[in-house]
Amino acid sequence: MKAKPSHKISSNTLSNPGSGSIRKTDCNAYLGQWPFRETRYTEPASLIELMDSMHITQACVTPVNGLFYKDVHRANLQLSEMIKEYRTRLLPFCVINPFYPGWKEDLQTCVDRLGAKAIALYPSLHNYSLQSPQCGELLTLLGSMHIPAALSERIEDERGEHWHFKIPNIKPDEIIRTVQNFPKTKFIIRDAFILNYEKLSGKNWLIDFSRTDITLSHANMKWVKKSIDRFTFGTQMPLKTPLPAIYKIEKSDMDAKLQKKIFSENLLKFLSR
């Protein structure tokens, strides 16, 4: 090389993954083996090792089996058993399918006995509509119980989907309509493009920031800062490596006060009953 370029680049940008100075609570983690490719950190102890390496304090974990079992509640019971020694680090997000027999009893068990912090719904995977009366009944019930509903706009990148097993995304408009139709229910919107939700008003929702790169325009960043209470941190670990989601907050021009809100404060406030 002839010459070394001179730049005004950040001096500590490659300091090791994430800063430990800000508490981080991940709203979108999984436990279990993803069926379509090799997955590491599938058990609680190893997931916590991954979290420690990234300075992630706590993670809300959804059981992968809860997406693929027909009787999803069996996965909730497995999850509860798996994380019983790790309750301070791993917060259970149980899965409910409102079209499956016994779901109300299962929901009660999730909340009363398993300590579910939120209920994850997978309408496209479990073949129902968010607009269906059954789903409406579940969402109303969650509102009365002060338990958030977790929705994933996207579960798997459609470009990488399996030949025969396709998981359709939920359309942002459908999520927006649902959030608006159930103002007393709290929603955590995961793996979504935040800019599709600019028109969403109210305070009954949070959206994870993981698909928002630091190339956001000034106008959009202005909106983010103005709506800072609506954003949260999600990684989809261990299916995805969590560091990119950390960088998207840490390397943005948001100050520490705003970063704290996204990394943890907003979610913890939202999860408190």
Added chain:
Amino acid sequence: MHTSEQTMIIDAHGHLWPKESKNYKEYNAQQLYAMDRLGINMAAISVLPEEKRCTPDEFISCNNDCIRYMREHKDRILGYCYVNPGYSEAALREIDRCFDAGMIGVKLYHCYRFDDPVHFPLIEKTIGLGIPVLMHAGVSYNTALMERQPNIAGPVQFLNLIKRYPEAILIEGHIGGGGDWEHVIKGLKPGSQIYADTSGSVVDETLIDRSVETLGIDRLLYANDCSFCDGMGKIMSAHLSDIDKKKIFSGNFIDILNKRKGGSVL
């Protein structure tokens, strides 16, 4: 891994926007801003027309913008020449012109299948100049996606081409650009001269480690293709030594740049 004076980071697959596009100034400023925030020293970029099967006038205009950006940001921006291979003579002239202006490679889109003979004169030209060809690529089983990109390059086309031109320097674009990256890395494995860039928004936890395991550390090039935090985060969190990360971050790409006839532009 910590930044040191010696750690050079070069994004091997980037873009800036043509001056005729709306808001190009802001888009381009965002790219440079992200480079600053993530400590990326340089980016090898191309400027692409909206319609990739464009006329020579259109690709010349894009390349003129690229040359301007290279001059405006002399120590930050390296340029790839973009051409539509369908205009063979004009494309060959343009590659020479861009090379003379200091560009470091050729960027191609899937206007044609990569192993289509229409590419042969271009590949021969790049061999003569000692520069790489970066090809938009991917493998997906999503029917709608593949219908939109029927000629998209996959490992088979790369292998066909490298068999015909073993001296060529080929880079398979964005193994993290969406699609079955496991298919891509396993498919590319026999083509020991073919590089793969790591860009794209896909950050599957095992992507980088598996790519290193399958292709070897010397064939991977760090890149973002505008997904900056995804591009950086997946390399930084991979289970690699600092020495291996440095190879991906710039060492392997510098080796490519050093093959340029007349010497590296660095």
